Amino acid sequence: MITASTRICGSFATPNRSTPVPVMHNAGFNALGVDFRYFAFEPSEIGAAMNAVRSLDFAGATVSTPYKQTVIPYLDEIDPVAAAIGAVNVVHNQDGRLVGYNSDWIGAVVAVQEHGDLRDARVGVLGAGGAARAIAYGLVKSGANVAIFNRSSATGTALSADLGVTYGGSLEDAGTAACDVIINATSFGHGNDDDVPVPAAAFSATRVVMDIVVRPTVSPFLARASRSGATIIDGVRMLVLQGAFAFEKFTGLPAPVDVMQNAVVEALSPN
Known part of the structure; x- marks a missing residue:
């Protein structure tokens, strides 16, 4: 029930009407019995x-495409890690x-x-976009040996x-x-895009393959990696784990x- 005391949280993106983020957070709020709504x-x-x-x-907001960089001038303070990455996706x-x-x-790592x-x-x-930058930054902090692969050599080199x-x-x-691990942070695989951005040989020595794509849950990229014997991680897991960070900032719990994971999986399941 929404009351006069309900704390509001928002997801800001364009487009955004099909996002599972409110479902994820509202399931968490309901589970803990806190008076928040997303x-x-x-x-x-x-x-504005x-x-x-x-x-x-x-209470706060999460920010996605195309606002992760343009939101920064409107904030009062930027966490040092967000400043180093050059992008914000959580506003408290x-x-x-x-x-x-x-x-x-955090979600990816x-x-x-x-x-x-x-x-x-x-x-x-x-x-080599915003998501790749954030993920690569976290991997470096975790002690991984990171290599960037990108269609544009200028952007990838930079x-x-x-x-x-x-x-x-x-x-x-x-x-x-x-590579021991491959993470797809390109736009390939979204929606009905069946393109796989790398040759099958990329998975021959790879033990873990991750795709940040949420829809479909098992992207063509992950399906090919699975056939090669790799452990696959879908974009839902990253979404939930980065969402948990925001949840804890907003609620203090x-x-x-x-x-939250089960709510997203259910929301994305075919009817």
């Missing part, structure tokens, strides 16, 4: 949205002060660490230099890199991760 918004201007978070006393309203964090790297230690592991990150990691070449070059 809603999805498609703001036309992120600055942040003013609303402050003036309407939202602390008594009218909006503080930005990045939990994308913890999801992989559930299947083994990352220290000294050879990890190939496909892509990101690699910025993070102090290896630029491995094009996506096709991942086929000969002998431990996130019921299993409840």
Whole structure:
């Protein structure tokens, strides 16, 4: 039940009407019996949205495409890790002060660490956009040996230099890199896209393969990796683990991760 005391949280992105994020958080709120509710918004201007978070006393908000960088000037404080990554996906309203964090790297790194230690592991990150930057940053912090593979050599080289990691070449070059772990942080695989960004040979020596794509849950990329014998991690796990960070910031309570995971899986299941 929504009351006059209900704390509001928001998901800000465009497009955003099919996001499972409110379902995930609301399931967690219900499980703990806290008076919070999560809603999805498609703001036309992120600055105005942040003013609303402050003036309407939202508990906080999560931010996704295309606002992870453009939201930064409208915040009062940026966590050092988010500043180093250059992107914010969690905004916590602390008594009218909006503080930005990045939990994308947490979701990705913890999801992989559930299947083994990352220290000294050879990890190939496909892509050089905002998600790839956050994930690669977290991998470096975890002691992994990271190589970036990207369609644009200029963008891939720039990101690699910025993070102090290896630029491995094009996506096709991942086929000969002998990575222990491969993480797809490109846009391939979203929706009805059946393209797989790397050759099958990329999975020959790989023990864990992750895709940040949420829909479909098992992307063509993961399906090919599974056929090669790799352990696969879908984008839902990363979504839930980075969401747990936001949940705990907003409520001050431990996130019921299993409840949140089950809610997302159910929401994404075919009817």
